[in-house]
Amino acid sequence: MDETSLTTAVTERQCNCSRSKGGTNRVVKWAAAGGVLAALGVCAACCLLPFVLLSVGIAGAWVSGLDAFAAYKWPLISVAVGLLAYGFYVAYVKPRRVCAAGASCEAGGSSRSVQIGLWIATILTIGGIVFEHIEPMLKSH
Numbered sequence: 858m859d860e861t862s863l864t865t866a867v868t869e870r871q872c873n874c875s876r877s878k879g880g881t882n883r884v885v886k887w888a889a890a891g892g893v894l895a896a897l898g899v900c901a902a903c904c905l906l907p908f909v910l911l912s913v914g915i916a917g918a919w920v921s922g923l924d925a926f927a928a929y930k931w932p933l934i935s936v937a938v939g940l941l942a943y944g945f946y947v948a949y950v951k952p953r954r955v956c957a958a959g960a961s962c963e964a965g966g967s968s969r970s971v972q973i974g975l976w977i978a979t980i981l982t983i984g985g986i987v988f989e990h991i992e993p994m995l996k997s998h
Contacts, residue, residue, distance in 0.1 A: 888944040889974040895937035896981035902926035905988040937982045944975045
């Protein structure tokens with residue numbers, strides 16, 4: 858083994874540059890997508906989704922069928938919060954790898970679309986939870 862390949866091997870071992878990041882990115886994308894779906898479930902369970910659909914003129918028996926999600930409100934909130942917490946941890950908090958000059962490392966961080974998905978899911982989840990308390994005021998006017 859020559860000196861250049863030995864230096865590269867030591868550098869890769871020190872900063873874990875040889876490790877592939879593709880698996881982690883895939884998990885974060887699934888966590889963000891699951892967070893969006895759980896947030897939509899929270900919105901359906903907490904009356905926000907049926908309210909929005911009825912407000913824009915979409916009516917039907919299936920809209921009233923969304924009330925069936927009310928029984929699953931707290932499990933959906935738990936799943937949404939768990940997935941969002943994990944997604945935010947990996948997207949923003951998890952330490953980024955710093956590699957030595959000349960080492961071949963992938964850039965740290967997560968994609969912008971994953972971050973946008975996480976924020977949309979967070980807004981939907983908070984909106985679904987808060988709307989439950991605002992809805993009685995809207996009905997009284």
